[in-house]
Amino acid sequence: MRLFQGIIILLSFIVLAACGGGSSNTSSSSGPTGASGGGGSVNTDTLSLSASSANVTGIQFEALPEPRTIRAAFSGDNTAGVVVGTLPGVDSVPFWLTVDTTQTTENSGDIIISAETTDLPEGLYLFTLRVVTVDANQNVLNQADINVQYDVVAGTALSISPQSINVEMHETSDPITETVSVTAGDYTWSTFGIDANVSVDTGLGSQDVEIEIFPPMPEFLDANGEYTGFVDFVADESSGNHAMYEINFKIFPTLNVFSADYNFDATSGGENTAPKGVNLDGQGLNWQASADQNWVVFSAASGGITTDDALFGNAGDDFTIAVDPTNLSEGVHQAVVTVTAEVGQSIDIPVSVTVGPQVIIASSKAVAFTEVPGISKLEAIIPIMHVSGRSVPWTASTNVSWLSFGASGITGDDIVLIADSSALGNGVHEAIISLSSSDPLVTNTETIAVGLYKSSTAPVTRSVPIGSVNTDAIKLISDPVRPYVYVSKGDEELVGYNMFTGDVVGASINPTTRIKGLTISDDGETLYVSEGGATPSTQEISLSTGTVLQTWPVGSNDIDFVRLKGVPHLGLASGEILNALDGQVVGAFSSPQNEIIDLSKNGQTLCTANRNSGPLTSQCYSLVGFSGYPSGPVTFSQAVQNEFNLLGGFTDNIVVSDDGAAMYLASNNPRFHSLDTTDMTENSNGFAADNFPSSVALGTDGRIYGAYDDFQNNREAVRVYDAEGNTLGTTSFPTEILEGRTLMVSSDSSQLAAISSGFLIGDQDFPEFNLEITPVP
Numbered sequence: 223m224r225l226f227q228g229i230i231i232l233l234s235f236i237v238l239a240a241c242g243g244g245s246s247n248t249s250s251s252s253g254p255t256g257a258s259g260g261g262g263s264v265n266t267d268t269l270s271l272s273a274s275s276a277n278v279t280g281i282q283f284e285a286l287p288e289p290r291t292i293r294a295a296f297s298g299d300n301t302a303g304v305v306v307g308t309l310p311g312v313d314s315v316p317f318w319l320t321v322d323t324t325q326t327t328e329n330s331g332d333i334i335i336s337a338e339t340t341d342l343p344e345g346l347y348l349f350t351l352r353v354v355t356v357d358a359n360q361n362v363l364n365q366a367d368i369n370v371q372y373d374v375v376a377g378t379a380l381s382i383s384p385q386s387i388n389v390e391m392h393e394t395s396d397p398i399t400e401t402v403s404v405t406a407g408d409y410t411w412s413t414f415g416i417d418a419n420v421s422v423d424t425g426l427g428s429q430d431v432e433i434e435i436f437p438p439m440p441e442f443l444d445a446n447g448e449y450t451g452f453v454d455f456v457a458d459e460s461s462g463n464h465a466m467y468e469i470n471f472k473i474f475p476t477l478n479v480f481s482a483d484y485n486f487d488a489t490s491g492g493e494n495t496a497p498k499g500v501n502l503d504g505q506g507l508n509w510q511a512s513a514d515q516n517w518v519v520f521s522a523a524s525g526g527i528t529t530d531d532a533l534f535g536n537a538g539d540d541f542t543i544a545v546d547p548t549n550l551s552e553g554v555h556q557a558v559v560t561v562t563a564e565v566g567q568s569i570d571i572p573v574s575v576t577v578g579p580q581v582i583i584a585s586s587k588a589v590a591f592t593e594v595p596g597i598s599k600l601e602a603i604i605p606i607m608h609v610s611g612r613s614v615p616w617t618a619s620t621n622v623s624w625l626s627f628g629a630s631g632i633t634g635d636d637i638v639l640i641a642d643s644s645a646l647g648n649g650v651h652e653a654i655i656s657l658s659s660s661d662p663l664v665t666n667t668e669t670i671a672v673g674l675y676k677s678s679t680a681p682v683t684r685s686v687p688i689g690s691v692n693t694d695a696i697k698l699i700s701d702p703v704r705p706y707v708y709v710s711k712g713d714e715e716l717v718g719y720n721m722f723t724g725d726v727v728g729a730s731i732n733p734t735t736r737i738k739g740l741t742i743s744d745d746g747e748t749l750y751v752s753e754g755g756a757t758p759s760t761q762e763i764s765l766s767t768g769t770v771l772q773t774w775p776v777g778s779n780d781i782d783f784v785r786l787k788g789v790p791h792l793g794l795a796s797g798e799i800l801n802a803l804d805g806q807v808v809g810a811f812s813s814p815q816n817e818i819i820d821l822s823k824n825g826q827t828l829c830t831a832n833r834n835s836g837p838l839t840s841q842c843y844s845l846v847g848f849s850g851y852p853s854g855p856v857t858f859s860q861a862v863q864n865e866f867n868l869l870g871g872f873t874d875n876i877v878v879s880d881d882g883a884a885m886y887l888a889s890n891n892p893r894f895h896s897l898d899t900t901d902m903t904e905n906s907n908g909f910a911a912d913n914f915p916s917s918v919a920l921g922t923d924g925r926i927y928g929a930y931d932d933f934q935n936n937r938e939a940v941r942v943y944d945a946e947g948n949t950l951g952t953t954s955f956p957t958e959i960l961e962g963r964t965l966m967v968s969s970d971s972s973q974l975a976a977i978s979s980g981f982l983i984g985d986q987d988f989p990e991f992n993l994e995i996t997p998v999p
Contacts, residue, residue, distance in 0.1 A: 267298025
């Protein structure tokens with residue numbers, strides 16, 4: 223088999239041929255060129271080429287011209303192969319030329335001559351190839367030359383306009399689109415982009431393309447936030463014929479604001495509100511702030527962000543926002559604060575202020591005094607405040623002679639009430655204290671309801687039959703002024719009882735909605751009943767007449783009263799806050815619980831829980847925006863880091879401390895719980911591990927009362943705790959207490975009332991239900 227060899231072998235051969243000397247440019251030869259053996263031998267081997275030249279024409283920058291093929295034929299017994307190479311003294315072919323060989327038959331092969339590039343200056347390019355036959359020892363037998371001529375004619379180079387762009391963006395900017403004009407001849411080209419998308423992957427000839435530029439990854443940026451990316455336009459099969467579109471980035475941080483709540487409460491003509499901080503993120507940015515309303519007050523209107531809060535947490539506010547209500551009328555006012563920074567970044571911050579009247583507020587709207595054998599509670603201290611904290615004068619008066627107090631003071635002072643019962647007969651006595659201010663901006667007269675119960679009979683433990691009761695509708699609520707407790711005996715019946723005597727008292731109360739939720743106003747004037755069924759509703763009922771005053775088309779299975787900035791509100795376990803003046807929904811919160819609700823007396827904390835279904839789950843919320851007068855938005859933030867969950871237990875009822883810091887929960891199994899409302903963790907003091915607590919109540923003296931099954935002593939017991947969880951005393955009832963909100967403390971914190979289940983401890987009788995009454999231990 224004869225070999226058809228390429229250029230690499232020939233380079234070795236040229237070195238040998240140089241020693242033998244001689245060259246030929248003929249297309250065939252039979253002379254003894256470099257043959258081995260003795261002198262005078264005749265070479266009978268032949269070499270012939272189909273052409274002695276290869277002429278190639280290419281157009282600058284366009285596709286490569288077609289290759290040229292020359293057939294090499296050879297014969298003779300001594301020929302071992304054919305080699306294609308360069309002339310002696312020439313080490314390699316030029317970069318623009320490629321030579322390949324293929325063997326077609328035993329005695330012939332093709333020499334394929336190709337142009338490697340069209341990216342050459344216009345002109346004629348020449349090169350000579352040498353083809354030789356060799357014997358087995360690689361002695362040259364014959365040789366012939368091929369003259370290669372490459373004619374490069376003028377073409378159109380690939381170019382773009384513009385060739386670069388300077389881009390300023392921030393880290394999360396939306397992409398921008400730029401147009402680039404491509405100039406090319408009649409050839410195809412392709413694109414390759416870094417930090418950009420190109421609308422044309424492969425193009426033909428001249429055309430416009432769109433380049434979508436997006437911010438580079440942060441790790442590509444240098445210390446100055448700069449980076450250079452590119453899009454490369456490359457002509458097909460033409461190395462070196464390309465154009466680069468350079469993208470010079472300057473990347474700024476992204477402007478963010480962490481704070482979200484800018485709802486303010488103010489008083490008409492009053493002082494500026496307390497400022498709220500604006501915490502910006504985007505270290506290195508320079509910001510400016512402006513507002514579309516002149517009542518918005520900034521601590522600074524511009525500045526620079528010097529900390530990376532996203533990495534290191536809240537490192538402080540960049541500026542604060544406050545409201546100047548001097549010229550604002552009562553009602554809700556809206557504004558927008560706009561913060562701007564480099565590369566056109568802008569954030570709008572909505573600001574709202576509810577402007578209410580300047581009013582004075584008594585920290586407690588009701589006082590209950592008692593004068594009975596063994597109990598004398600005839601003094602009370604009540605702080606008097608201004609709604610916005612201003613110091614204004616106040617004067618006080620009353621409609622009875624048996625009350626004495628300081629007749630004047632300034633907000634921030636206490637009014638000290640002292641009752642003299644010596645001239646009073648037995649029974650319930652009521653009075654009203656009226657407070658007003660000479661300050662021309664103060665618009666209200668604040669009232670405090672006072673009740674005094676006098677009796678010559680000492681209180682005793684007693685069971686009061688209340689007849690057949692629909693246990694699904696049983697609710698219990700104590701009067702904040704009078705020594706009364708109100709019992710829902712059925713779906714649409716409420717009865718008042720004296721907690722000292724057990725007598726039925728008060729007006730007949732017959733709401734026209736089913737009683738699921740029950741609460742009372744803090745001044746003892748109004749009852750509220752709520753139904754959260756198929757036709758939800760809430761009714762306002764006068765305690766003095768039993769008359770239904772208003773009905774509102776929203777209801778719940780549990781309800782609680784709270785006064786926000788002097789305005790009465792209702793919290794519904796279904797997730798609404800109602801203004802109790804008109805029943806309008808002024809706030810809403812989302813909670814998986816919709817069965818039990820309780821709010822702190824100061825209106826700061828709202829807690830909910832599920833009831834009679836395990837596992838026990840409870841959540842607490844912070845009321846972060848108070849309603850203005852007469853109504854306005856109430857907003858919430860979830861105060862808990864996690865829900866409080868208890869597998870295997872379920873809730874009977876909950877109460878929240880007056881300051882909103884703690885929630886007390888009767889879990890039925892295994893014990894009472896005292897929870898921190900900010901994170902729902904167990905308070906370290908804990909409470910006694912009493913079995914199966916059925917109810918929990920909070921007295922006006924801050925003490926906590928919990929009913930539980932005392933199986934060991936065959937009774938239903940009530941334990942009294944202080945806020946630290948220490949036991950202060952224990953009392954008992956002869957029958958099992960119903961689960962739920964069925965334990966109440968009188969407003970003077972001297973009497974307990976509960977609903978019995980009718981089951982006698984240690985007996986199997988099922989008498990009628992009773993109202994159980996006993997003095998507080």
